[in-house]
Amino acid sequence: MAKKSEVAAKHYDVILSPHITEKSTMASENNAVVFRVANDATKPQIKEAVEAIYADQKAKVVSVNTIVTKGKTKRWRGKPYKRSDFKKAIVKLEEGTMIDITEQVS
Template sequence: MITVYDVLRRPIETEKSRHQSGKLHQYVFEVAPQATKPQIKEAVETLFDVEVQKINVIVAPAKKGRRGRGRRMVVRKAQYKKAIVTIRADQTIDVFEGVK
């Protein structure tokens, strides 16, 4: 059984997610791979005290990365699951505020 505190792993802070949080009231989180939309909604509403309107879930595929200078070492970056959470227009999530 997955708890509310295990669903959300970390906020994803990129230039695109910063724009989405400011203009579109959408916040991006990395979530547990087995988390479902109802579990994500419950976790966000419980932890941040906001009303969730919509959730989009994306599984980012695994990628090959390169490391090293001389002999190029090919490493595999694991896949992860992220959720784009849309909240009411008059609410904000404080985790994303003040990050530059």
């Protein structure tokens, strides 16, 4: 039993959260889901994590595309600071499968 929770923890370190925007909602019409992932995550790790986390929904990943979004330079009280860079993954699912990211993950 401890082995299973260890594997799940590894997957949750790769997939940080769903990235919900207007553009990602439109992509969901084409069987794509957008996730915010760890900066050092690879495409095979992302595929394995999505299939493991959403195994109860029988999610089958076809492809994974990644994007590194560079942090913007902003100013607060006259002093500049830089927002952190983050990585997004666009996960394309097999036809007929779907992930409901609004319900709780088990």
